[in-house]
Amino acid sequence: MGSSSNGYSFFCLVFAMVLATASAGNFYQDFDITWGDHRAKIFNGGQLLSLSLDKTSGSGFQSKKEYLFGRIDMQLKLVAGNSAGTVTAYYLSSQGPTHDEIDFEFLGNLSGDPYILHTNVFTQGKGNREQQFYLWFDPTRNFHTYSIAWSAQHIIMQNQWGSFPKNQPMRIYSSLWNADDWATRGGLVKTDWSKAPFTAYYRNFRASTSTSTSAFSDSAFQTQELDAYGRRRLRWVQKNFMIYNYCTDLKRFPQGVPPECKHSRFNL
Numbered sequence: 001m002g003s004s005s006n007g008y009s010f011f012c013l014v015f016a017m018v019l020a021t022a023s024a025g026n027f028y029q030d031f032d033i034t035w036g037d038h039r040a041k042i043f044n045g046g047q048l049l050s051l052s053l054d055k056t057s058g059s060g061f062q063s064k065k066e067y068l069f070g071r072i073d074m075q076l077k078l079v080a081g082n083s084a085g086t087v088t089a090y091y092l093s094s095q096g097p098t099h100d101e102i103d104f105e106f107l108g109n110l111s112g113d114p115y116i117l118h119t120n121v122f123t124q125g126k127g128n129r130e131q132q133f134y135l136w137f138d139p140t141r142n143f144h145t146y147s148i149a150w151s152a153q154h155i156i157m158q159n160q161w162g163s164f165p166k167n168q169p170m171r172i173y174s175s176l177w178n179a180d181d182w183a184t185r186g187g188l189v190k191t192d193w194s195k196a197p198f199t200a201y202y203r204n205f206r207a208s209t210s211t212s213t214s215a216f217s218d219s220a221f222q223t224q225e226l227d228a229y230g231r232r233r234l235r236w237v238q239k240n241f242m243i244y245n246y247c248t249d250l251k252r253f254p255q256g257v258p259p260e261c262k263h264s265r266f267n268l
């Protein structure tokens with residue numbers, strides 16, 4: 001998810017860093033379990049949801065509503081212990097061949113190794129904006145709040161891409177699945193099924209969002225950016241924990257990096 005910065009790297013870092021107080025939604029009211037049968041569960045009166053993965057299947061859920069712009073908070077506690085080969089995905093997506101998507105995948109690890117956050121953004125069906133970071137905290141011991149803030153001009157900071165996800169309402173999705181052909185050390189480490197079932201937990205969902213492009217036009221969110229402390233924190237994370245940035249992958253882009261990579265706001 002070498003390191004110059006751009007709007008997208010800013011976005012994915014804020015997603016991982018923000019710890020916020022969120023009033024609890026209700027998973028019965030806000031989400032549908034879409035696959036995995038008994039492996040996905042809602043309990044505690046709709047205040048807690050879990051996804052599990054075993055050798056037969058993973059599991060997943062999606063929001064009942066679609067959202068276009070706003071702020072979405074969810075607390076997650078990821079798979080603990082030896083989670084190598086597993087992926088916990090949490091993302092926004094529309095449907096169809098020209099879909100938009102804001103994608104976060106937490107790549108499982110061997111016990112004692114850090115989780116990797118893998119990110120991507122799709123606009124009109126095109127992605128190729130991958131970045132990766134080692135998480136600098138243990139996401140399995142406690143719940144952490146992950147926040148997505150999105151407007152027509154900003155994903156937290158001002159957009160500087162030629163193409164940007166701003167026209168298609170998206171649902172919230174999450175899934176836990178086996179990806180041991182690539183997830184951990186490029187597929188060299190396989191899932192240890194003796195550790196199954198693998199389980200991730202969710203709570204305290206909150207959405208301050210709209211399904212209208214105009215509803216947030218006068219909101220303070222439209223001009224929200226990081227303060228000086230946030231920018232310093234961002235640089236610290238980029239310098240110490242970024243392990244892949246598509247904007248610096250010259251072998252991948254021999255004809256030149258994508259245009260958004262040339263508009264850096266937070267150079268290191």
